[in-house]
């Protein structure tokens with residue numbers, strides 16, 4: 001099967017992004033193996049649908065075109081830029097981090113009255129996005145969601161099953177190491 005087909009098989013539409021769901025690296029980009037070599041999914045897609053990328057140019061995921069994911073391979077969201085320009089624009093993670101930094105700067109309490117100095121701010125970095133929220137709120141939402149789910153026998157069973165599998169995977173990994 002041609003690489004582009006393998007890539008397109010594991011894409012979901014998310015807004016106008018073509019979000020790859022397989023081969024996602026830690027930094028949020030997707031990669032795919034082509035003839036024994038790892039290539040970036042968004043570069044493969046761009047070259048297939050739009051055309052070759054000139055030597056030394058990076059493909060920028062353009063937020064102004066509605067792009068929200070590093071794992072996005074929509075060629076219409078991608079623009080070849082020089083490495084310097086790419087850095088100047090900053091990564092999505094940097095931009096989102098700056099957004100949340102500004103949002104939380106000078107705040108002592110969250111909207112729900114948690115004292116931030118006490119509960120802390122929770123940071124999550126996933127898929128090239130940084131999210132920062134009140135750690136107190138997050139803990140409460142998590143435990144509330146958990147409590148509700150456990151009250152439903154079907155959900156409780158699936159949570160227990162998921163935990164059991166996670167433990168089994170963890171043990172297998174430890175045994176293999």
Ligand SMILES: [Zn+2]
Nearest residue numbers: 017067072077
């Ligand atoms: Zn996109």
Ligand SMILES: [Zn+2]
Nearest residue numbers: 110114134137
């Ligand atoms: Zn809070």
